[in-house]
Amino acid sequence: MNRSSRAKTASTTAAAAYVSGVDLLVLGPVVVRNHGEPVPIGGPKQRAILALLTAEVGRPVSLDRIVDDVYGEDAPEGARRSVQTFISMIRRQLGDIVQKQSSGYALMVAPDAVDAFRFEDLVRATIPIVATEPELASNSLRDALAMWRGHPYADIDSRSVLQPEITRLTDLRLAALEARIDADLALGRHRELTGELDALVVEHPIREKIRGQHMLALYRSGRQTEALRAFERARLYLADEIGITPSAELSRLEQQILEQDPDIDLPTAASVTQRAVLVVEVAGPDPMALTGPENRESLSGALALVDAAMTRNRADTSTQRGSAIYASFLTVEEAVTTVEEVMAAATDGVSPRASIDFGDIELHESGDIAGPPVRRSAGMVAVSHPGQVLLSAEANHALMAGGQGGLLVRSLGTYRIHGVESPQQVFQLVLAGQDGEFPALLLDANPPPLPFDRKAVPGYELRQPIVSDLAGTTYRAYQPSAGREVELTVIDAAWAAEPDFVSRFEVETQIVSRLHHPHVVPLLDYWRDPSGAYLVSLTTGGGTLTKRTRAASLSMRYAGWSPRSGKRWPMPMGWGSPTARYRPEPSWWTSRGTAISQLRVSCCVS
Secondary structure (H helix, E strand, O other), rough: OOOOHHHHHHHHOOOOHHHHHEEOOOOOOOOOEOOOOOOOOOHHHHHHHHHHHHHHOOOOOOEEEEHHHHHHHHOOOHHHHHHHHHHHHHHHOOOEEEEEEEOOEEEEHHHHHHHHHHHHHHHHHHHHOOOOHHHHHHHHHHHOOOOEEOOOOOOOOOOOOOHHHHHHHHHHHHHHHHHHHHHHHOOHHHHHHHHHHHHHHHHOOHHHHHHHHHHHHHOOOOOHHHHHHHHHHHHHHHHHHHOOOOOOHHHHHHHHHHOOOOOOOOOOOOEEEEEEEEEEEEOOOOHHHHOOOOHHHHHHHHHHEEEEEEEEHHOOOEEEOEEEEEEEEOHHHHHHHOOOOOOHHHOOOOOOOEEEEEEEEEEOOOOOOEHHHHHHHHHHHHOOOOOOOEEEEEHHHHHHHOOOOOOOOEEEEOOOOOOOOOOEEEEEEEEEOOOOOOOOOOOOOOOOOOOOOOOOEEOOEEEEEEEEEEEEEEEEEEEEEEEEEEEEEEHHHHHHHEEEEHHHHHHHHHHHHOOOOOOOOOEEEEEEEEEEEEEEOOOOOOHHHHHHHHOOOOOOOOOOOOOOOOOOOOOOOOOOOHHHHHHHHOEEEEEEOEEEEEOOOOOOOO
16 A cells, blocks of 8 residues: 555544644645645744654654654753644644644544655656557646645755655656656657757656656667767766676667667557648747847737637637747638638738648647658748748649639759758749749758657756746746756747847846846746757746736736836836836736736847
8 A cells, every 4th residue: 555545544534624624745845734825834843743743644643753853862951842842833833733642643634635645646646657648648748747835845854854754756757757758759759859868867867757758768769879889888887987797688678779660659649630731930030039028019910810710710829939820621622711710910011921731740739840841841841931832742733622712832852951850842922012023042941849849958847838938938847956846948049049139138148137026036046058058947827917817807007117227117016126127927926816017138039
């Protein structure tokens, strides 16, 4: 019987009506909430006592053990009375959930009131279905891992009594992470996993399970040589650091990769479906030239126009990445109708470009799409010009088979396109009012980020995206080394390599990182490399201001100032946050409903 099951057996009833609304959160600093509201739980010793009772929920903990945990071997005279006083103070705050029993004290709440037990139950129920129901398992394990806010019992000085429980939970988290990767591999997400596994191998070098997953993801991505090199690095590390050879399982996987054994190929995924993929890029070939203050409102309006057209024309999915919107449709005709509306309605100097493909895609429950048609569409939109609509050979064939009249399509030839493995025949859809003549395709252009292309960031586990804008995407993330949940903004490489960005990034992020204010989210870390630029902030948990204003009628008044110029600039009244730039989207609410601002450098968000 596992720890959670024993706790359930021991705790069948709660002591008071108050208990039903109590949540005890220990997967990070210890927090108690009553119906969502934080409850003060006192100083270090009170917190240590509550933590010990929570770890043993439903089972009595002797007074002597509590004294040893709080004071150690050198407990002062009167320590027992002090512990009893602390327990009385806890009961005053939390009600009668701490009960005196013959052999000590017990915390009498249902185990599912404790996040550690909810996590354990969800993980143990999900791991057995990874092989049979990978989509459900992947989503459930992501939900379980999202419960972690830091190291278990992070702010408790328990004199090692809690250490076995902390170690057990940490090991279980790692097992859940490995199981989630197994589920994602079964779903064909190997390309998306390679970057994450690159980082995890560095983070956990002796976990052969992770090394094997890394090798398999590389192999299934068509990178057999790199998969074999990954095994060689594992062999050398284990020999040099521990003096052992790789396990039989890891060695067998190496042999299967050498022999290209079909047993390790990806089985057909049940989520694959045939769809038309439309990509509309609103910023043009040079997005940095169009994202100054004078253009930003026009670009935002263009994105809203594209999104509305996709909704009207029954898009299955719609995902924004940077200044591109990806959508899937049942037919190519629906995608064509949508792009005709978008191009006809484009105003204010914004001239979108678009591409359409057709074929088998992976349609994920998250709303993301993946697969060859998505990569081909992204590659084609990158090489196009403003106002131009390109079709793949597959989309052109489906359009002709559908028999829709009144459309003019021109063949442009066969080209090699970044992000697409083989040369592609490209067609152009000639829209009303166009003569069909555009300059040569921009074959050196890089495609926009893909919808399901969650970048791995070494040292961080990326969870769900929170918000995307023209510069990049902000994710909920977990930093295992520090044991904390953070919000990590990934600024796309195309932006991070711009000379203007490079010259201002370091200076402006230093300004922002020095700001300390209750209504400003602290900037914990930042860096730039060839893959992009990164900003790490504490998590807020209350959602963006944009979503908040949509959900309720909020009136906003503005006042503020800029640290660079000393001039006043628009900012919601009462925040009092000095920052380089402000706009509603990267501004947040805490879980308590307090408005705060998450800042970015002005070269990213103008």
